[in-house]
Amino acid sequence: MTAVSVAAEWQLLYNRYYRKPEIYSMQWGRMELTRNRVACAPFGGPIAVIRDDSKIVQLYAESARRKLHIFNSAGVLLASTVWDRPGGRLVGMAWTDELVLVCVVQDGTVYSYDIHAELSASQYSMGKDCFEQSVVECVFWGNGMICLTEGNQIFCVSDFKNPQPCKLADPALEDYPLCIAVIEPQYTMHGNVEVLLGVEDHVLAVEEDGVQQLGVGVGPLQKMAVSPNGKYLAAFTHNGRLLVIPTDFSRIISEYCCESALPPEQIAWCGMDSVLLYWEDMLLMVGPAGDPVRYLYDEPIILIPEFDGVRILTNTSMEFLQRVPDSSVSIFQIGSTRPAALLYDALEHFDKHSAKADENLRMIRASLPEAVEVCIDAAGHEFDVSRQLTLLRAACYGRAFCSQFSRDRFQDICKTLRVLNAVRNHEIGIPLSIQQYKSLTAPVLIGRLINAYHHLLALKISEYLNLNSEVVIMHWTCTKMLASAAIDDAALLEILLDKLKLCKGISYAAIAAHADNNGRRKLAAMLVDHEPLSSKKVPLLLSIGEEDTALVKSTESGDTDLVYLVLFHIWQKKPSLDFFGTINARPLARDLFITYARFYKHEFLKDFFLSTGQFQDVAFLLLKESWDFEKNPMASKGSPLHGPRIRLIEQAQKLFSETKEHNFESKASEEHAKLLRLQHELEVSTKQSIFVGSSISDTIRTCIVLGNHRAALRVRTEFKVSDKRWYWLKAFALATVRDWDSLEKFSKEKRPPGGYKPFVEACIDADEKTEALKYIPKLTDPREKSEAYARIGMAKEAADAASQAKDSELFSRLKLTLAQNAAAASIFEGWRERLSFQGVY
Structure with a gap:
């Protein structure tokens, strides 16, 4: 495809090009959008359609009962369900960031559906005031919404994950506002939602704690739309002017006078560069300067804003209007002589075996890496697969003459495009641009695929991108269980194991828990047997009533914490005797129980010991x-x-x-x-x-x-x-009270069975030298007598007694005992010479 034919599809808005390729021819057959309420999810998400009960419409062959249909972006039916929700007319419907369809009815009741049209059990009400006054309009953003009642009161849910409706400040309006817009919490200074109400010739900014009047004289405003970054407001006035102003209304950035004062049916930002206005047969794209671009339609359309463009849904097609990337402009702009354009042209000449290919390469030799990069970038922004291939071939051709260019960059874009092309297939129906894909991230995309039951594609993408495929296998397994109620547990186990073995390290315990939650306890028990980690296996065995097996597995693991977990569980559940019998057969469990009970449960431990003899x-x-x-x-x-x-x-x-x-x-x-x-x-x-x-x-x-x-x-x-012990005790007791007469009388009652040493020791300990001298001479052992004399400082007597013992070691001890006494040392020296103990000293 030549550059001229590519650029011919573009529209010039001032100095910027825009393109509007058709992504899908819708597969939903006969569809009239004007007869229905439609909610389209961003990032190429699903489309919810339900007949609009506020309009009188002709029923063809369809049932009078309304149905909620959910399609992918290509119009392929994903699910449908009969709408029979009470609460009055459906007022608002939108998708959250997690692809949950939120539906608000007249009495303020909020219902939630998943992508398979399954009603969530977590419905809630916006409150008593909404019930009494009735909700007339809703405005949604990523994970929140505001509701306006007939009494012109505003109620807000800032997070659908934790829905807690709150009332904003009273705007004190007598009439219904002309238009409503919302600045998301992430773009406000205080982190709370800010609601803009078009009232008379100004705008009211309503917050939770107050109301502020802005832009007096700028209106009346008929339509408003806040930019993707929350900084600017596009507003259509009563006299047909399109204004772009900051959200603080400090000035008018740009102004365009439309041909009609009739307010458009829809207004939306196309990225950050232009604003779209849609009337019944015309879509007008207005930029900051220059003439606008007009697109004519002979069927109704719905604008679906994305942060990098706008998807346009009609009865028969899905288009994507976006600014042409700079890389594509540099290649395909008519008359372009930039390096990337010359490289692209060189490939065309190379295919024709023309020498001009070499001439082009020589012209851009210095800029060849830049040209390769631009071709790669342009390929990433293309939806047309053949054009992607041509651009990548051009990049590959240039890279052959550019050795310093990173090989990883080329491989990464190829991987990204393979993923994008796979999910853009009409059966999958997720028309992501490369910028949306990078913002959404691959793990989130895989999560959306598995929620839509595209498990095989999700698994292949996970493996291709080297991501953990466990989440895919887990979700497939849980889904398979729900869909296989008629298959017996043993057959289903074989089917599951055949797939589960593809993913190493997968948690069989988590899958078994899901089986148990769905009433398949036998299957859960068989699955948990394949779980290698005891820390995951044992708790699940307890939850499914397999206490004995859990005790076996915990003791085999040697993990005392796990054993205690099982013990406490069985302890609370079983009678005492059954519990005792269970643990007595397991030595580790028994010992751990005894250790615990010894400190905290004495009575229970006594019962255990008694039961086991x-x-x-x-x-x-x-x-x-x-x-x-x-x-x-x-x-x-x-x-x-x-x-x-x-x-x-x-x-x-x-x-x-x-x-x-x-x-x-x-x-x-x-x-x-x-x-x-x-x-x-x-x-x-x-x-x-x-x-x-x-x-x-x-x-x-x-x-x-x-x-x-x-x-x-x-x-x-x-x-x-014994008598000997009695004498010691009484002697020391009498010495303690210093009853020396009684002590002496006690010593004379009869000869002490152990001798007089207790009396000597008692007196010396009481520091009574005089009393001790009454009993020391009565000691029969010369060693004891010598040591006793030494302890009361009588060196000569100690030496005399030691000489009788003829014990050299005793002499050494006594000399050390009396070392501080010079006279005593002299005595011992004399005895040393006399008894010839020179060798000892």
Whole structure:
């Protein structure tokens, strides 16, 4: 195709070219747009059509019952459903950014449909005022809308994902506004929607917290449209003028006088460069300067604004009106001599085997990379596949003589065009431009494809672009389950696994959860068995009632957190005995349960040990509980807490006595309980809380200190304290109260069974040298006697006693003990020479 024939399709608006190629011949058969309400989604999205109940129309062979039809942009029917929604006449209908069809009826009820005409359960109302006053008009934007009631009150939903209707400030209007437009929240300073109302000769800007009067004298305005970037307003006045002004109405940027004062049916921006006005048979495109461009139509049209142009829908076709990209202008403009045009021309000569191809290349040698880039860019903006190929061939031809040009750039545009051409096919019907594709992004496009059930194409695009195909496989699997209710679980599992194996790392647990949600629990159990990650498998097994399997899988994983998750789930669900039987067969689960219960669930753990015959473990728990009583501050004040504590120890003693292996524990528990009872009696009798919790030795010592020798003897008798230990305890107790007479009398009662060392130690510890000298000479062991003399500083006596022991090591210790005493050192030196201990020193 020559450059002349390409440029002949363009229209010049001042100094900019526009083109309007037909993208689709609509496939919907007999369709009259004037008889219907139509909602078209941006980014080449679907088209919703429903008969307009505000008009009297002739019914042909169709049913009197209205139907909501959803088509793709090529007019291929995607879904339809009977419209039987209550609430009055349909007032407004539009697609959200997530391709949810929002329908608002007269009483303010909002219904939502997906692309398959399935009604969402999340319907809601715009509020009591809308119900009472009735909604008369709606204006939508990406994910929000405003509603105007008969009482001229404005209500807003700023986010359809979280619909919370709110009332904007009262504009205090007596008459219905002449026109309405909306500045989206993302383009306002305060981040909230701003509603523009054409009233008399000015505009009211209505926000949530106030109303502002703008542009006094600029109107009356009949139609308004806000630019794609939210900065400018195109307005048609009562006297046929088209004004372009900033949204703050600070000045008039451009003005054009139309031939008619009759307001247009539609007004829309074409990108940021021109404004479209549509009357019954004519579409007028007005730019900032120069003569406008007129397009004549013999059938009604609907303008669908895109950020880089406008799609034009008629009964029979879909066109895309856009500004011709600069790259295409530089190549195809008539008479162009730019490098890209010469490169494109060189390819044509090359195909004809003309030497002029080489001449063209030599002319643009220095600009060859630029020319290649322009051809690539122009190819990306083309809808015509043959023209794409020609431009890419020209770029490839130039790249052969341009070694420094990036190979990746060429590969990227080829990939992009393959994706775009695939989704532009009329069966898919998503006529994205390259700019729209880049803005939408490939993952979002794939999401739209799978929502339309084009899973195969979505999978191929994902693999082609090296994107994660898991989301596609997951969606296909869930959709397949819903559509395969008649297929048995085993057969369906084989079908699913055949596809799921294509995607490594896919979450079988998520698919199994979906199967369970759809009532196919057996299929869910079979699917979850293929999930390699225990962290995903185990929770799902619990949710589908497979507790035993979940316990097996969690213990096999070795993940204690998972085991605890299963344990707590079964614990709450099963009776105690069933729970005990379940965990007792699993050592890891049993040990983890015991560890947890030992700290937090003593009574439950005791029941477990009793059910399994582990009486000694119950006994140890009872002992621990008794020790916990000891920590209670009330237990140290002669309180009744001693009674329960003693009973716990006695219960433990009985349980220990059930097995021969725990005779020691049984005897120790018995004596402990006996000691606590005796100590409790002592505290009651002495009215001093100092006995309970102490040892037998401390109890005896305390009794003697208090002068209660009878009680001390009772403790000695009850617990069979040996004579040797008794002498030590009593000697130190008497020394503590410094009752030296009683101590001396006690030493003479009979010869102490362990000797007089306890009396010596008690006196020395009490720092009573005189009293100690009464007992040191009675020591029979010369070593003990020598060390005792040394401790009270009597060096000569210590040396005499050490000489009797004839122990060199003892001499060394004594010398160190008395090292600070010069006289003592002299004595030991004399003894060293006398006893010939030179080798020791």
